[in-house]
Amino acid sequence: MNNIKRREALKRTSYIMGGTLAAPTILGLLNGCSAQPGLKWDPVFFTEDQARLVTRLADIILPKTDSPGATELGVPKFIEDIVSRVMEDKDREAFMSGLNEFEQESERQAGRKFNDLDEDEQLSFVTSQHVLIEGKKDLEEEDRPFIWKIKELIIAGYCTTEGGMTKILQYVAIPTEYKACISLEEAGGKTWAT
Numbered sequence: 001m002n003n004i005k006r007r008e009a010l011k012r013t014s015y016i017m018g019g020t021l022a023a024p025t026i027l028g029l030l031n032g033c034s035a036q037p038g039l040k041w042d043p044v045f046f047t048e049d050q051a052r053l054v055t056r057l058a059d060i061i062l063p064k065t066d067s068p069g070a071t072e073l074g075v076p077k078f079i080e081d082i083v084s085r086v087m088e089d090k091d092r093e094a095f096m097s098g099l100n101e102f103e104q105e106s107e108r109q110a111g112r113k114f115n116d117l118d119e120d121e122q123l124s125f126v127t128s129q130h131v132l133i134e135g136k137k138d139l140e141e142e143d144r145p146f147i148w149k150i151k152e153l154i155i156a157g158y159c160t161t162e163g164g165m166t167k168i169l170q171y172v173a174i175p176t177e178y179k180a181c182i183s184l185e186e187a188g189g190k191t192w193a194t
Helices: 006-016 024-029 046-062 075-086 090-109 119-133 146-159 162-168
Strands: none
Touching: 024 146, 046 075, 046 090, 046 119, 075 090, 075 146, 090 119, 090 146, 119 146
């Protein structure tokens, strides 16, 4: 059996997943973008307010528990790299427009910018945005709401880190055997890192 290179394996995985990851996210992963650990992050593309908003969303969607949180693993920087260096112009414009609309909706609903809300208000607002998209699984990529796009990038960034792969996913650096068609419990109870 021929060895499969990482990029080809990721492509095949995305096909198996039924294209659930958006094209810009897949492209970023194929280009080798991965989150780098670090709590300090100096934005280059995002404004400081946008960087704080993305960082806070990462903390809300994948907070630190008994495993590291998204911010701790460098996911906000990963998102900036994907948006600024990988996305095509139209995708970048759509993402930035969504980010601005997210902020405007926060001002409409809560009377303040997202970064000015306290933690409970931020969580409540993100939850309200997420509730709006429940049951809308068949939307075309360009019609997906911003909360889906940012959530997808946060999860993809998290799962590309060493911490994400080894703490959350099941990871074996050098797999020695292949078992087809086994249950998740037989596989150790975790999805495999690729």
